[in-house]
Amino acid sequence: MSISQLDAFRGGDKLVRIVGHRGARGLMPENTLIGFEWTLSMGIEALEFDVLLTKDEVPVIVHNHHLTASTTRQPDGQWLPDLEPAIAQLTYEEICAYDVGGIDSNSEYGMRFPEQMFLSNIKVPRLADLLRLITQPRFSRAVLMLEIKSDPHATDPKLTRTRTVEKVVQDVRNTGLSHRTILHSFDWEILAECQRIAPDIPTSFLTQLPENDDHVGEDSSSNFGKHLQNAASIPDLVAQAGGQLWCPYIKDLAAKDIERAHQLGLLVITWTANDINDIENAIDLGVDGIVSDYPGRVQHALLSRGYAWMPKPLENQEEFPRFPGAAAL
Amino acid sequence: MSISQLDAFRGGDKLVRIVGHRGARGLMPENTLIGFEWTLSMGIEALEFDVLLTKDEVPVIVHNHHLTASTTRQPDGQWLPDLEPAIAQLTYEEICAYDVGGIDSNSEYGMRFPEQMFLSNIKVPRLADLLRLITQPRFSRAVLMLEIKSDPHATDPKLTRTRTVEKVVQDVRNTGLSHRTILHSFDWEILAECQRIAPDIPTSFLTQLPENDDHVGEDSSSNFGKHLQNAASIPDLVAQAGGQLWCPYIKDLAAKDIERAHQLGLLVITWTANDINDIENAIDLGVDGIVSDYPGRVQHALLSRGYAWMPKPLENQEEFPRFPGAAAL
DSSP states (O other), rough: OOOOHHHTTBBTTOOOOOOHHHHHHHHHHHHHHHHOOOHHHEEEEEEEEEEOOTTTTOOOOOOOSBBGGGOHHHHHHSSSOSSBBBBBGGOOHHHHTBBBSSSOSSHOOOOOOOOTOOOOOOOOBBHHHHHHHHHHGGGTOEEEEEEEOOOOOOOSSSHHHHHHHHHHHHHHHTOOOOGEEEEESHHHHHHHHHHHOOOOOOOEEOOOOGGGGGOOOOOOOOOHHHTTTSOOOOOOHHHTTOOOOEBBBBBGGOHHHHHHHHTTOOOEEBBOOSOOOOOHHHHTTTEEEEEOOOOOHHHHHHHHHOBSSSSSSSGGGGGGGHHHHHHHO | OOOOOHTTTBBBBTTTTEETTTTTTSOOOOHHHHHHHHHHHHTOOOOOOEEEOOTOOOOEEEEBBBGGGGBOOTTSSOOOOOOOOOOGSSSSHHHSSSSOOOTTTTTTTHHHHOOOOSSSSSSBBBHHHHHHHHHHHTTTTTTTEEEEEETTTOSHHHHHHHHHHHHHHHHHHHHHGGEEEEEEEEEHHHHHEEEEETTTTTTEEEEEEGGGGOOOOOOHHHHHHHHHTSSSHHHHHHHHHSSEEEEEBGGGOOOHHHHHHHHHHEEEEEEEEHHHEEEEEEEETOSEEESOOOHHHHHHHTTTOOOSSSOOOGGGGGOOOHHHHHHOO
């Protein structure tokens, strides 16, 4: 079983990993190829992002089950109206007509990311596009935390799960990147399907306690709650379910759970830590890694303690990728 | 007289220009080639940066007269001690031994930029490196707000001014970029020298009222104060001195001065607006452009009012440069 990708998510002595959330949503348009490329170019090796199937069963990288009004412009340049078309009802070609390079400054969601650069003519990427990007030699260290979303509106949820996982795994295998991918979901039935279809790819279990669900403008779906009532702990549930990573929400972190996860051999990657107090708390509690929209903030929190986000000494970073143009000068 | 670069700094109806300060210091290491390239790749056409001469008279892009402890690592990877070597006492080759890709998270200066990405093996760029970068066809719209710093410790200040301007102008002319450059300084004697040596290149006059000087960790030098006492207004002084741009500090902005500047045919570019209230105030007051460490913040402030930072409709931005890697996919 290939588990080399797990090493990229493993913390250690004065070592906490940084995972770029949807690329680096605080600075760059989320879930876009240009955002992913920039994040990797900054030496952040691990990317978290979200995959759904289009009507024609193309795995695309987009967070919500619909094109989101506050991040999507129509071909006429106007923001999408609130009647948001479902990804599952659009072909990939139809989705390509929309521009996801910007965020609406006047939307509640947009106000959460005031530094995000505003670009135009940026399409929803296919999973295959990102996979191809990281096959470039300059990104040979990149690893993917590939979140598969369940579709709450699917007429046949079981079939939809199976088809989604099959298509995702097919894309990953086509580019030979199984050993650099982790399959990640809130939907534990999807993760069971991942283990059945791709037993060689590690699975990562997202959790969020219902009382802490406070995100504006974002779909989320979690079904671990029904297992929880009789369990010793959430990490025990994850281990029993065959997971290698446990990804608790930042507000749910508790020292005893992290300790238990480590006893069970799980890696603990928390999401999404943007506030400096949350970041500091996660480091204090000994997580393996931190998913953040602001990788620079996590870098500085780590550096200020003499910690690193990669196991190599900082002075040996010369092999990290740079923008091609800058490198050529 | 070629003045096409002035058009890139001219505001208009619902149009306010964005100038990336030292690249985009809020997000990327300041005054580095990778920071400049990123800023331009984000569709921010105007760059502000600082030029000094090394001991061997190479124009290099660095803000302070010395290598700054909080942004400079030695070859051994350690932060520079407080005994900071002067740029004028180091050859370009000696300066290349230092790494300016990061900011010290524990320094007062570093704490001002908590989102800045931390990179390694980044050298102080030569002016010639940046000039070469923007000769690339994908950056054909880029314009430079080239600040020349005066050296307060020069043994022969007049000679130092002349040599600095000569060397800077020589680099600009060597790359054929006079028509895309503006010469910019706090030191009005330097600007007089610019006008003598390169009368075809517009000059830009920086001002900061002494009572508002509040920057931590940065050299600044301004000598317009001695002219001010008998003048009608600062813009009048700038116009009398032959300037085309007036660049007042953000805290010094006053409606009557901006109005007077426009009456005199000056463009008004204010610096450095990072706080959203400062940005909003500058837009309200009708400046032509805003220098910011956070170009995304200015973009969102403009977008939320239906303003733009470029005269073209947003839907026609397809010609703006992208990362080569992303464009190729």
